[in-house]
Amino acid sequence: MLDGQERSRRAALAAKRVPGLESERVAGIAVTFVDTAGITRVKGVPLAGFERAAAWGVGATPVFDAFGADDSIAATPVANPAGDLRLMPDVERVVRLAGQPGWAWAPGDRYTQDGQPHPGCARLLAARMTERLGAAGLTALAAFEVEWVVYRADPTLAHPSPARPVPAASGPAYGMTRLIELNDYTVELLRALAAQGVQVGQLHPEYAPSQFELSVAPECPVSAADTSVLVRATIRAVAARHGLAVSFAPSVSDPGVGNGGHLHLSIARDGDNLFTGGEGTFGLTVEAEAFTAGVLARLPALLAVGAPSVSSYLRLLPSHWAGVFTCWGLENREAAVRLVTGSVGEQDRAANVEFKCFDQSANPYLLVAGVLAAGVAGLEDGARLPEPIHADPAGLSAEERSRVDARRLPEKLAESLSAFEADPVLTGAFGPEFTETIAAVRRAEIEKFAGASNAEIIEATRWRY
Ligand code: GLU
Ligand code: MG
Numbered sequence: 001m002l003d004g005q006e007r008s009r010r011a012a013l014a015a016k017r018v019p020g021l022e023s024e025r026v027a028g029i030a031v032t033f034v035d036t037a038g039i040t041r042v043k044g045v046p047l048a049g050f051e052r053a054a055a056w057g058v059g060a061t062p063v064f065d066a067f068g069a070d071d072s073i074a075a076t077p078v079a080n081p082a083g084d085l086r087l088m089p090d091v092e093r094v095v096r097l098a099g100q101p102g103w104a105w106a107p108g109d110r111y112t113q114d115g116q117p118h119p120g121c122a123r124l125l126a127a128r129m130t131e132r133l134g135a136a137g138l139t140a141l142a143a144f145e146v147e148w149v150v151y152r153a154d155p156t157l158a159h160p161s162p163a164r165p166v167p168a169a170s171g172p173a174y175g176m177t178r179l180i181e182l183n184d185y186t187v188e189l190l191r192a193l194a195a196q197g198v199q200v201g202q203l204h205p206e207y208a209p210s211q212f213e214l215s216v217a218p219e220c221p222v223s224a225a226d227t228s229v230l231v232r233a234t235i236r237a238v239a240a241r242h243g244l245a246v247s248f249a250p251s252v253s254d255p256g257v258g259n260g261g262h263l264h265l266s267i268a269r270d271g272d273n274l275f276t277g278g279e280g281t282f283g284l285t286v287e288a289e290a291f292t293a294g295v296l297a298r299l300p301a302l303l304a305v306g307a308p309s310v311s312s313y314l315r316l317l318p319s320h321w322a323g324v325f326t327c328w329g330l331e332n333r334e335a336a337v338r339l340v341t342g343s344v345g346e347q348d349r350a351a352n353v354e355f356k357c358f359d360q361s362a363n364p365y366l367l368v369a370g371v372l373a374a375g376v377a378g379l380e381d382g383a384r385l386p387e388p389i390h391a392d393p394a395g396l397s398a399e400e401r402s403r404v405d406a407r408r409l410p411e412k413l414a415e416s417l418s419a420f421e422a423d424p425v426l427t428g429a430f431g432p433e434f435t436e437t438i439a440a441v442r443r444a445e446i447e448k449f450a451g452a453s454n455a456e457i458i459e460a461t462r463w464r465y
Pocket of ligand 1: 213258315320
């Protein structure tokens with residue numbers, strides 16, 4: 001609830017930041033939120049209006065919740081042109097955008113006009129789910145991996161041409177050639193991220209043509225989702241300054257390996273990482289196992305928020321490193337759930353679990369909220385993991401797969417959506433209004449692409465994400 005005292009606190013914090021931002025020649029603050037379809041939307045405020053926006057927010061129609069990735073509006077109870085929400089910049093997270101000189105950025109939360117949290121605000125939901133974990137005495141650290149493909153922007157068009165995407169790098173997967181080909185771009189990208197306080201783990205050319213990947217240090221779940229938004233905006237902005245265009249879309253070529261948005265997560269009690277030093281398999285503690293098992297059991301339903309576009313299912317193919325079977329394994333890149341223990345000596349810092357089946361058409365706030373809700377349910381149920389697997393599940397016999405309970409994840413968005421709607425843990429955590437909106441937005445996309453070929457889906461989505 002935003003009361004007068006909280007509004008004054010926020011205004012004072014903003015006022016404190018203004019002189020510094022002014023000296024960095026910032027003209028405006030881009031306040032972002034991510035919609036139900038996974039698109040980052042923005043409202044800009046001039047620096048002179050920052051203090052007021054910090055206290056009272058910026059207007060945002062509730063209809064945004066019903067937007068599709070193609071800007072169509074689904075028929076939902078919130079698709080009402082009347083009413084208003086206040087998009088409140090998080091003044092503690094404001095940062096000057098090094099790739100967009102003159103702009104600063106702040107992630108926003110959405111409240112009603114009477115100061116109540118908006119039930120459809122994914123960022124506030126992620127904060128509530130983090131608190132739910134906190135009520136069990138636990139904290140979480142999370143990080144999203146970012147994969148993207150770099151193209152030459154066509155200077156004759158206002159936006160990159162859907163019909164003629166020309167990859168910007170031709171060097172081999174993981175090849176040094178690609179870093180040389182895109183030398184200035186990658187250098188400026190690292191500098192921009194460092195200037196923005198983003199701690200990059202690594203940057204490397206990935207498997208698909210002209211694809212790159214960047215990993216970042218883990219943070220609390222809401223900050224990890226913020227960082228995912230910031231990193232992708234930076235990757236895009238720096239690319240534009242180099243005559244390049246980027247795509248984070250789940251699928252960019254058919255056939256081909258897509259862009260994943262893997263989520264790394266660990267939980268801790270009193271600062272002790274529960275993914276190491278336990279009595280269980282590979283050093284898992286009972287709680288880390290239960291948390292992970294809770295998520296694993298709900299992966300089909302979680303795909304409705306973690307692989308929420310029709311194009312997500314063009315990426316989710318066996319033996320494409322996307323983790324399309326409900327199974328887990330130590331460092332197994334074909335399992336949906338990959339346990340990472342880290343090297344001996346750094347396990348307390350490094351051990352975590354990676355959920356590989358998700359992609360970047362997901363709203364990262366909604367996704368961490370769902371994963372935390374599922375993990376907490378696993379803790380409450382004392383859930384247990386099946387046997388781990390050490391091979392590509394696609395290569396196992398049906399019998400071997402059933403022994404480790406490795407089932408194929410949904411092959412269509414409609415299937416994930418049905419699993420989501422039937423899951424009381426997730427729908428309970430999200431609440432009836434948000435659940436209904438998610439379902440309506442997904443259904444609209446399913447309808448839009450009914451009968452479309454893979455190539456048509458890829459063309460229609462490449463430049464949306
Ligand atoms: N690009 C793969 C995906 O679609 C992931 C590659 C990797 O393991 O990093 O998820
Ligand atoms: Mg990768």
